[in-house]
Amino acid sequence: MREIRPGVWFVEGENRGRYPFAHSLFVDGEEGLLIDTGVGPALESLVPKTRQVVLSHFHRDHVARNHLFTAARFAVHQADAPGVENAEHFYRFSGLSQFNIEAYWRMVSQIKFMPTSIDRYLQDGDLLDTGRHSLRVLHLPGHTQGHCGYLFEEYGFVFATDIDLTAFGPWYGNPVSDLEQFRSSIGKLRALKPELIATGHSMPTAKNIDSKLAAYAEVLDRRDQKILNAISEKPLTLAEITDKKFVYKRHNGQEVLRYFEEQMVRKHLESLVRIKMVTVTSDGLYSATN
Ligand SMILES: [Zn+2]
Numbered sequence: 001m002r003e004i005r006p007g008v009w010f011v012e013g014e015n016r017g018r019y020p021f022a023h024s025l026f027v028d029g030e031e032g033l034l035i036d037t038g039v040g041p042a043l044e045s046l047v048p049k050t051r052q053v054v055l056s057h058f059h060r061d062h063v064a065r066n067h068l069f070t071a072a073r074f075a076v077h078q079a080d081a082p083g084v085e086n087a088e089h090f091y092r093f094s095g096l097s098q099f100n101i102e103a104y105w106r107m108v109s110q111i112k113f114m115p116t117s118i119d120r121y122l123q124d125g126d127l128l129d130t131g132r133h134s135l136r137v138l139h140l141p142g143h144t145q146g147h148c149g150y151l152f153e154e155y156g157f158v159f160a161t162d163i164d165l166t167a168f169g170p171w172y173g174n175p176v177s178d179l180e181q182f183r184s185s186i187g188k189l190r191a192l193k194p195e196l197i198a199t200g201h202s203m204p205t206a207k208n209i210d211s212k213l214a215a216y217a218e219v220l221d222r223r224d225q226k227i228l229n230a231i232s233e234k235p236l237t238l239a240e241i242t243d244k245k246f247v248y249k250r251h252n253g254q255e256v257l258r259y260f261e262e263q264m265v266r267k268h269l270e271s272l273v274r275i276k277m278v279t280v281t282s283d284g285l286y287s288a289t290n
Pocket of ligand 1: 059
């Protein structure tokens with residue numbers, strides 16, 4: 001744990017917070033508050049001090065150790081709450097119901113679904129209070145419908161959770177993910193001009209934040225361009241574009257990764273069709289308009 005601002009602790013996830021782990025934030029106060037529970041076993045030391053657990057979104061790598069916090073109240077944005085409370089909604093939100101899920105859970109280190117009951121449903125702009133600090137809920141949809149970051153106005157600090165500033169770039173592979181919302185949410189963060197930022201999968205930084213956010217958004221433009229280049233040569237189906245592995249580079253024979261890639265490619269194509277840069281025939285062949 002590292003105190004990055006007085007009373008605000010960055011809790012580093014195992015394996016540098018790489019999936020299936022994630023970084024957390026702990027905020028001191030009589031009502032000690034923890035954002036996300038994907039750090040790993042080290043979180044156990046925070047159980048006695050944590051009165052409230054706030055979840056950034058429904059993904060398992062951010063909620064994996066909710067069960068440790070038996071005495072805490074739980075909060076999450078209202079749009080993602082069903083995916084935390086109920087297995088059926090989790091599978092629907094994630095698109096994972098069609099897969100051999102046991103094999104998938106083994107692959108991602110056993111973070112299988114366990115329901116959590118939610119005490120508070122959050123909305124954009126809500127204030128969370130620990131008695132020492134207050135932090136504002138920033139609804140940043142796109143990654144999931146209810147994905148949120150948290151703003152400490154007094155410090156100009158944002159915990160941006162899965163607008164995660166990794167080199168991989170934005171991830172929107174669930175049926176409930178939305179590419180255009182993701183772009184807008186990055187824009188919303190840039191407009192705030194944070195002085196310090198940390199995310200669920202990258203370390204806190206105060207340097208060149210705006211250019212890091214801009215570079216992260218540019219990954220989306222590059223994916224658009226790769227798809228456009230491919231279908232400029234000849235019309236292709238969604239499956240053919242998916243097999244080019246523009247997002248994941250390899251699927252390692254994992255049908256779940258291929259599925260996520262297909263979801264993301266589909267969202268690019270839909271957005272390019274909307275702005276008339278791409279047309280699609282009735283038999284599902286995509287081509288670039290000139
Ligand atoms: Zn996520």
